[in-house]
Amino acid sequence: AQSVTQLGSHVSVSEGALVLLRCNYSSSVPPYLFWYVQYPNQGLQLLLKYTTGATLVKGINGFEAEFKKSETSFHLTKPSAHMSDAAEYFCAVRVPGATNKLIFGTGTLLAVQP
Amino acid sequence: DVKVTQSSRYLVKRTGEKVFLECVQDMDHENMFWYRQDPGLGLRLIYFSYDVKMKEKGDIPEGYSVSREKKERFSLILESASTNQTSMYLCASRSGGNYGYTFGSGTRLTVV
Numbered sequence: 001a002q003s004v005t006q007l008g009s010h011v012s013v014s015e016g017a018l019v020l021l022r023c024n025y026s027s028s029v030p031p032y033l034f035w036y037v038q039y040p041n042q043g044l045q046l047l048l049k050y051t052t053g054a055t056l057v058k059g060i061n062g063f064e065a066e067f068k069k070s071e072t073s074f075h076l077t078k079p080s081a082h083m084s085d086a087a088e089y090f091c092a093v094r095v096p097g098a099t100n101k102l103i104f105g106t107g108t109l110l111a112v113q114p
Numbered sequence: 115d116v117k118v119t120q121s122s123r124y125l126v127k128r129t130g131e132k133v134f135l136e137c138v139q140d141m142d143h144e145n146m147f148w149y150r151q152d153p154g155l156g157l158r159l160i161y162f163s164y165d166v167k168m169k170e171k172g173d174i175p176e177g178y179s180v181s182r183e184k185k186e187r188f189s190l191i192l193e194s195a196s197t198n199q200t201s202m203y204l205c206a207s208r209s210g211g212n213y214g215y216t217f218g219s220g221t222r223l224t225v226v
Contacts, residue, residue, distance in 0.1 A: 009154065034214060043118070043204055043217035044157075090156060101147065101172075102215060106156035 002027045002093045006105035014113050019063075019078040021108045023091030026072065032094035033074040034102065035065055039087045047089075050074065061085070086112045117141070120205050120218035127225050133192040135221050137205030143216075144209060146188035148172075148180065151202040151220070160203075163188055195225045 007022040025031055032051045036044040048059025055067040061084075065076045074091060088109045092102040121136040139146065145164050149157040149172075159172030161180040169180050177199060181189045188207075192199055202222050206215040 036217075041123075041220075041222075043219045044206075044215075045217070046214045049214055101159060101162055103159075104149075104157040106154060 002031070002095050002103050004091050004093050004103055004105035006089075006091050006108050008108055009106065010109050010111070012111040012113060013081045015083055016080050019076070019081045019085065019110065021076040021089050021091075021110065023065075023074045023076065023105060024072050025074060025091070025093045027093055029096050031067075033065075033067060034092040034094075035059065035063070035074075035076050036090045036092065036104075037061075037087050038090065038107075044090060047076070081110075081112045083112050083114065086110055118205055118207055118216050118218040120203075120221050122221050123219065125221060125223045127192075127195050127223065129196060129225055131192075131195050131225075133195045133223065133225075135190040135192075135203055135205075135223070137188045137190070137207075137218055138186050139188075139207040139216070140186065141207070141209065141216075142185065143207040144185075145207060146182065147206045147208075147215065148178075148188065148190045149204045149206065150174070151204055157204065160190065195223075197225050199223065200225045 003026045005024045034049045035047040038044045048057045050057045050067045058064045063078045091105040118139045147162040148160045163169045163182040179191045204220045205218040208215045
């Protein structure tokens with residue numbers, strides 16, 4: 001069965017500091033992995049996705065994530081945090097099948113301090 | 115860009131009322147989904163549909179039903195609203211060849 005674990009429900013960083021949001025997955029088949037961002041009172045927006053090929057994936061707003069099969073991880077990083085990065089971030093894994101439905105983690109709320 | 119529109123941003127309903135949450139997408143996507151989002155629990159799948167008039171239960175279907183009479187519209191129905199259904203409801207759609215979802219802005223439902 002597929003599942004996703006996000007370590008740390010709240011992460012706080014200073015503006016300009018490295019952002020690291022952790023995601024570990026469990027999947028019985030080669031996983032497709034996603035990161036979504038949710039700004040206050042909005043829906044979710046796709047940041048980046050890994051399907052096949054290069055394991056380092058670049059997304060929008062300077063974020064990137066690296067698929068590490070040996071560690072079953074897909075951590076999200078950004079070299080320098082900006083105030084506008086404050087949001088909730090969700091990691092998700094695809095469930096194989098006709099609809100490719102997604103299983104989401106419980107989310108990490110990122111706060112950026114001035 | 116694909117647009118997923120949820121008809122209401124905020125709703126307040128009374129216990130026992132029948133509630134309809136509407137979702138419309140404009141890109142001819144086959145698959146549509148309803149999630150509810152609660153603090154500390156993330157997003158949980160209520161129902162999904164992979165074609166007109168087709169529906170499948172997700173992880174938490176109890177107390178909900180859905181309707182998909184047209185490809186672009188996917189409705190979530192609370193037959194008799196209860197206070198434990200107070201939540202943020204998110205609709206999403208995706209096409210067959212695209213692994214990512216497009217989400218609506220959400221409907222925050224309060225049942226009093």
